[in-house]
Amino acid sequence: MGIKLIPILLMTLLLNFSNSVFASNSKEVIPDLPVKATVSTFNDGTDNYLSLSYKNYPHWHTYWKNPGDAGLPLMYFFEIDGKKVTLEELEWPVPKKYIEEGNMLAFGYEGQYSLFFKLPKKYSNGSFKIKSNWLVCKHICIPGQINFSGNIRNGNIEQLEGATLEVSKSTLLNQLKDLPAKRDFPSNLDIVLAKSVGDKENKLTLYYNLSLEKPGKFNLEKNLLTPYPAGPFTFVREKVFIDSKNNLYAKHTIEWDGEYMEPEIPLPLSGKFKKPYTLKFLYANPENGKVEIIEHDIHTYSLTAATRFEKFTELLKPLEAKSVIKTQVKTEIPKAESETSLFSYLLLAFIGGLILNFMPCVLPVISIKLFSLIKNRNEDRSRVLKHNLSYTLGILSTFSLLALTIILFKGAGEQVGWGFQLQSPTFVLVMIFALFIFSLNLFGLFEFNTPGGSHLGDVKTKDSFFGDFLSGVLATVLSTPCSAPFLGAALTFAFTSSNSIIFLVFLFVGLGLAFPFLVTGFIPSTISFLPKPGMWMEKLKKFLGLTLVLTTLWLMDVYSALIEDSTELMLKLNIALSLCFFAFYLAKHITKSKVIKAISHILYLSLIVNIVMTPIVPSVGDSSSKLLNEKNSKGLAWEKWSEDSMKKYSSTGQLVFIDFTAKWCFTCKVNERLVIDTDKFKNLVEKKNIKLLLADWTKRDVVIGNWLKKNGFVGVPAYFVINKKGELKNLGETITISEIRESLN
Numbered sequence: 072m073g074i075k076l077i078p079i080l081l082m083t084l085l086l087n088f089s090n091s092v093f094a095s096n097s098k099e100v101i102p103d104l105p106v107k108a109t110v111s112t113f114n115d116g117t118d119n120y121l122s123l124s125y126k127n128y129p130h131w132h133t134y135w136k137n138p139g140d141a142g143l144p145l146m147y148f149f150e151i152d153g154k155k156v157t158l159e160e161l162e163w164p165v166p167k168k169y170i171e172e173g174n175m176l177a178f179g180y181e182g183q184y185s186l187f188f189k190l191p192k193k194y195s196n197g198s199f200k201i202k203s204n205w206l207v208c209k210h211i212c213i214p215g216q217i218n219f220s221g222n223i224r225n226g227n228i229e230q231l232e233g234a235t236l237e238v239s240k241s242t243l244l245n246q247l248k249d250l251p252a253k254r255d256f257p258s259n260l261d262i263v264l265a266k267s268v269g270d271k272e273n274k275l276t277l278y279y280n281l282s283l284e285k286p287g288k289f290n291l292e293k294n295l296l297t298p299y300p301a302g303p304f305t306f307v308r309e310k311v312f313i314d315s316k317n318n319l320y321a322k323h324t325i326e327w328d329g330e331y332m333e334p335e336i337p338l339p340l341s342g343k344f345k346k347p348y349t350l351k352f353l354y355a356n357p358e359n360g361k362v363e364i365i366e367h368d369i370h371t372y373s374l375t376a377a378t379r380f381e382k383f384t385e386l387l388k389p390l391e392a393k394s395v396i397k398t399q400v401k402t403e404i405p406k407a408e409s410e411t412s413l414f415s416y417l418l419l420a421f422i423g424g425l426i427l428n429f430m431p432c433v434l435p436v437i438s439i440k441l442f443s444l445i446k447n448r449n450e451d452r453s454r455v456l457k458h459n460l461s462y463t464l465g466i467l468s469t470f471s472l473l474a475l476t477i478i479l480f481k482g483a484g485e486q487v488g489w490g491f492q493l494q495s496p497t498f499v500l501v502m503i504f505a506l507f508i509f510s511l512n513l514f515g516l517f518e519f520n521t522p523g524g525s526h527l528g529d530v531k532t533k534d535s536f537f538g539d540f541l542s543g544v545l546a547t548v549l550s551t552p553c554s555a556p557f558l559g560a561a562l563t564f565a566f567t568s569s570n571s572i573i574f575l576v577f578l579f580v581g582l583g584l585a586f587p588f589l590v591t592g593f594i595p596s597t598i599s600f601l602p603k604p605g606m607w608m609e610k611l612k613k614f615l616g617l618t619l620v621l622t623t624l625w626l627m628d629v630y631s632a633l634i635e636d637s638t639e640l641m642l643k644l645n646i647a648l649s650l651c652f653f654a655f656y657l658a659k660h661i662t663k664s665k666v667i668k669a670i671s672h673i674l675y676l677s678l679i680v681n682i683v684m685t686p687i688v689p690s691v692g693d694s695s696s697k698l699l700n701e702k703n704s705k706g707l708a709w710e711k712w713s714e715d716s717m718k719k720y721s722s723t724g725q726l727v728f729i730d731f732t733a734k735w736c737f738t739c740k741v742n743e744r745l746v747i748d749t750d751k752f753k754n755l756v757e758k759k760n761i762k763l764l765l766a767d768w769t770k771r772d773v774v775i776g777n778w779l780k781k782n783g784f785v786g787v788p789a790y791f792v793i794n795k796k797g798e799l800k801n802l803g804e805t806i807t808i809s810e811i812r813e814s815l816n
Contacts, residue, residue, distance in 0.1 A: 424583020465543020
């Protein structure tokens, strides 16, 4: 590819993604109130009820108890006379089935709908506060919240504040009547749980068939069986078949998530569970056209039945809905400020990317690039511009690849966040050797067109625009362990939005990261303040090499935390790095023999291959004990985070500080050095008797990932406190002692 094409490709990349986003969203709006809500009380002639009623903006949907492949269910919290209370919940309304962008399955609600609770006599008088949260989606997803307050007198609400909707009693009575009812398990429905075909760990399949005496009224726009949440089972997707006699058959793929629970629950190899699990479903009864609730106890799963069932279903005709609701609906909606809102998030992404240039994780590579600018400052303007455009193209290409990877993971139902690639031991291993070899080049052990555009060894070589491109790639990869101000809001917006917006937000982060070098490319005089080239640059090279060695040591610590029984692998890794050093040192200073050079390189390359081929088992179970022990060794008593521990302390009024962190998170380390590891923080903890909870996201953890997403984060760090009222306070990504102290009140 000719270098003249780089500016063209760069602009084409931006324009294509910009046009795709604004074309797809030009008629899509973000309404001021995507969800309106109110609270009501009423009597149906027998019992007193409290209802939470919602009304979504046209074609926007919220989520059912089981949201599907993504999304978050409606949530609510009650206080009466200042005390947290739990009201008996009735069944939720029957949800609709959606196929969201990226073929994501979801269950949820459109239009107007209500949740119902029994209101006992002891709560018929008193003041109340109610909070409800939701995630509402269409072309993007937006988290929402509403707070109600008022008084209940003789079962009736007075002085209601916070409501944005009105619902009549007749509407509530009709909605109450339409709630799904429980029935006995159908005698003509057979269910078998089996280990999935193939060598798939923790994969199960639920097979079921329904025998019908005559053609039924099965609605293909619904599941035959829609599962309620049932940990440790995560239901993925149902597929329905029919035979020549109109009997229905179906299979529902399931992931066993017991390994992510606390304590860990492994899938029993014998096929027999220690205790039976009760699975609850919405049953779309084809015989009467109603949706009913059924339950089935599972004691065992078959180790062999899947093969037989799979062969049988190959002979059947699959049934597919022709009109399952799509969330990307073209609709004429009044003009709103969607483009302004999107622009605001893109601006945040750009500013966050710009700030990343000053974060410690990126400084080694940025320093090398500055070294290049100094070295090439006397070249003509067009050549300097091409160097910097190559660097920018490397950044934008890598951010585009990251965005594509995230979209693919989301499409597969996986939970990912900012810096997710550093949760992969293999990726971290590759980065260790790449950075170490770059550092050897900076120390002058071999000549190589490194990031920066020219050799950094002892012999001058030709400038390399490809080297600048690699520099941009490396800067992007090393930026992801860091989080910057403004970046968190933009990334949360992206991760809960459409695929095109994910691409656009990531590209604007990349533009922010590359912006200083774009400015110096177009206006070379901006680097006039930098010193002129000289012998001092040789010393600077060695210093930059040292920074890459230190970065390599940090990645080795991350790698050790990601794997179990790491002693043997870490020994091999250290030996391989030593052999790598001696191979380059030997070639530079000791021998000119090509045979000896080849043998020396083969030695460490063989060991690298051996490390790569060794099965790497990601840490599961109590894998956070290393980081927990490290934190405890600094004089404070940290406990492993769990939602149960949060609930326990919240119910007793105990003050709690919660730290979501990871070994690979540079911003976490900075916050620890400036705040958490200081005497001021220690004194505050001791003075106020604060409990400390640590959530370690060094490795992939579905529970932590889901909790972070539910609370508006797509990565770490994230800090929270629970005050004396039991309220959870979000402190964001950066903290100060005064901010922590104030939030505890």
